Amino acid sequence: MDKKAxxxxxxxxxxxxxxxxxxxxxxxNTAIQVTSEPNQIGFAVNKMNLTHDMVKESGVxxxxxxxxxxxxxxxxxxxxxSGREVDKFADFTDCKRAENxxxxxxxxCNAYISGRVKETMDLGTHxxxxxxxxxxxxxxxxxxxxxxxxxxxxKPKPETIKTGESxxxxxxxxxxxxxxxxxxxxxxxxxxGEDLPDDFIxxxxxxxxxxxxxxxx
Ligand code: FE
Numbered sequence: 001m002d003k004k005a006x007x008x009x010x011x012x013x014x015x016x017x018x019x020x021x022x023x024x025x026x027x028x029n030t031a032i033q034v035t036s037e038p039n040q041i042g043f044a045v046n047k048m049n050l051t052h053d054m055v056k057e058s059g060v061x062x063x064x065x066x067x068x069x070x071x072x073x074x075x076x077x078x079x080x081x082s083g084r085e086v087d088k089f090a091d092f093t094d095c096k097r098a099e100n101x102x103x104x105x106x107x108x109c110n111a112y113i114s115g116r117v118k119e120t121m122d123l124g125t126h127x128x129x130x131x132x133x134x135x136x137x138x139x140x141x142x143x144x145x146x147x148x149x150x151x152x153x154x155k156p157k158p159e160t161i162k163t164g165e166s167x168x169x170x171x172x173x174x175x176x177x178x179x180x181x182x183x184x185x186x187x188x189x190x191x192x193g194e195d196l197p198d199d200f201i202x203x204x205x206x207x208x209x210x211x212x213x214x215x216x217x
Contacts, residue, residue: 003210011147013066015078015105016045018054023089023103026051027079027205029147030126031063039133041115044126046206050083052127059117061131062104067142070108072154080187080204099135110140156188182212 017025031043043063045052055061066074078088089095094107104112115131145154182191187205191212200209 013070013145013147013150014043015064015066015074015109016043016051016055016061017064017095017103017105018051018058018061019102020054020058022083022087024051024054024083025078025088025103025105026083027066027075034130040118040130041113041133042128042130044123044128046126048082048125048206055117055129056120056127060100060102060115061117062098062100062102062112062114064105064109064112066105066108066145067110067140068145068149068153069110069140069142070145070154072156074105074108075150075154075187076204080189106139110142110144111136111138151185179217181215181217183215185211185213 011029012031014028014031015025016028016031017023026045026049028043028045030045031041034040034042041063045055047053051061077092081088089103095103095105098104098112098114100114100116102114104114113133114135116134117129117131119130121128121130179192180194182193182196183189184191184202184205184207186207187202189202189204191200196209196212196214198209200212201207202211
């Protein structure tokens, strides 16, 4: 079995936002339209994400569709830090509030979909939500970013580590000297060390050790 076959699946990328006592959002790549009559979408969210709990509690959310105009900052802001530790909307101005009271992202996104949860399914690490679409608007005509586009064009290249750029925890200058590092193929987070623990979870994107690539820098 070649596990890399999973990489051939095509995905979009989205900012999922919700509101309870505060606003929050996270990055997901799992949203799809599941039926058109009625218009329903489905998406899975990792239970470690605060947004997961907020969508489950409130039952209301927006899904902002990330476009090819998005920069890496958007992914870092919503994907690589937790709403349990920081208020992602405290100083974030590239957003508006939709009619459902939840924020949506106006920069680097080409549309948003508002939804109300109808069903949930426990998938272990994730919950799968099925929701009815309650509203939606186009924001921009830029093409939607696929996961592949993110990997090729938005995510900083692992090669940049060799030139000393900061891509994860490695700061300029630290990467010299034949050091072994493990680079997260999803987000670029860098783990320093000869061996990566099997149960290691990427602190930025929450992907497992199997998504890390060993490199000597
Ligand atoms: Fe990662």
